[in-house]
Amino acid sequence: MTRFIPAGIRGCLGCIPLLILLAGCENIWGWSADEDSFDHVMSDGREALRNEQYALAEEKFTAAVAMRPENSDAHYYLAKAAVLNADVDVYFLVQTLTNGTPGASAVQIFNTESSHANAIYRANYVVLQNLEPIRRGLALQGNIPRENVDLDLSIAYLLRAILRLRDTNGDGVIDGNDLPSSAFVLSELGGGFAFEGLQSLTPDQVNAMVGEAGSLLFDGSMVMADVAGDSGIDIDALNNVYATLQDDVGAYYLNNGIPGNPGEGDNDGDGVADEECFNGVDDDGDGRTDEDARVAGCS
Ligand SMILES: [Ca+2]
Ligand SMILES: [Ca+2]
Ligand SMILES: [Ca+2]
Numbered sequence: 024m025t026r027f028i029p030a031g032i033r034g035c036l037g038c039i040p041l042l043i044l045l046a047g048c049e050n051i052w053g054w055s056a057d058e059d060s061f062d063h064v065m066s067d068g069r070e071a072l073r074n075e076q077y078a079l080a081e082e083k084f085t086a087a088v089a090m091r092p093e094n095s096d097a098h099y100y101l102a103k104a105a106v107l108n109a110d111v112d113v114y115f116l117v118q119t120l121t122n123g124t125p126g127a128s129a130v131q132i133f134n135t136e137s138s139h140a141n142a143i144y145r146a147n148y149v150v151l152q153n154l155e156p157i158r159r160g161l162a163l164q165g166n167i168p169r170e171n172v173d174l175d176l177s178i179a180y181l182l183r184a185i186l187r188l189r190d191t192n193g194d195g196v197i198d199g200n201d202l203p204s205s206a207f208v209l210s211e212l213g214g215g216f217a218f219e220g221l222q223s224l225t226p227d228q229v230n231a232m233v234g235e236a237g238s239l240l241f242d243g244s245m246v247m248a249d250v251a252g253d254s255g256i257d258i259d260a261l262n263n264v265y266a267t268l269q270d271d272v273g274a275y276y277l278n279n280g281i282p283g284n285p286g287e288g289d290n291d292g293d294g295v296a297d298e299e300c301f302n303g304v305d306d307d308g309d310g311r312t313d314e315d316a317r318v319a320g321c322s
């Protein structure tokens with residue numbers, strides 16, 4: 024074997040343990056291994072963005088975030104890459120959210136074709152995971168100021184909350200394992216909205232869905248309160264969608280009989296607690312089916 028290795032290299036083989044030792048701590052060129060790899064990965068990610076290789080960009084920025092979770096640039100560009108990778112037309116989605124009544128806006132987002140809905144749902148999860156640390160001041164290295172992410176973040180919360188209603192089995196993916204949007208329907212009702220087909224879900228699925236969508240809406244509305252003006256986006260309309268959805272989603276908590284469950288009490292504010300049976304029938308004739316429902320005494 025050794026006859027194939029040129030004499031010069033053969034002579035240098037003895038240096039390798041020393042080089043490994045040097046690489047493990049300090050080195051003669053003065054850079055640290057971490058800085059070199061972080062900057063390289065960020066630069067590779069930006070190049071991938073420029074080349075419209077969004078999946079590769081997302082991969083690179085994911086690696087950068089793992090290396091430097093306190094770096095705002097890494098988080099910000101990961102969020103951006105995820106949105107681009109999902110082929111999300113953010114301008115169109117924001118127009119949809121801010122034009123028309125809150126119910127119509129939510130219904131239009133809800134009815135997005137399944138694979139596209141899933142792409143938006145997933146991308147907005149990445150956005151939440153990466154812009155929240157910037158907003159909360161957990162990523163203070165880098166160049167993205169905390170207040171710059173509020174509007175993007177509030178839109179991401181809203182889209183994720185609406186599409187959580189499509190993820191009926193709550194596994195984080197909108198796919199064929201969820202009820203189709205023909206079986207579980209979001210419809211406009213009096214400017215707000217109503218669910219149809221809720222009884223196709225289990226009581227646990229109903230409360231998980233209402234609870235998770237509700238906490239996304241709550242967190243997002245907190246972010247909305249900090250959004251500064253001058254964005255060109257109708258902030259009042261966005262706030263209106265938030266407020267309507269929070270009321271209308273929360274109305275569907277189901278009293279499953281377990282003490283302390285969120286369905287106890289008058290969830291829809293009509294003055295009567297748990298007035299509906301969970302039976303697919305509008306028992307109180309108010310136009311909504313199975314809102315503020317109960318399991319007990321209904322069989
Ligand atoms: Ca009620
Ligand atoms: Ca109730
Ligand atoms: Ca009803």
Ligand SMILES: [Ca+2]
Pocket residue numbers: 299300301302303304305306312313314316
């Ligand atoms: Ca009912």
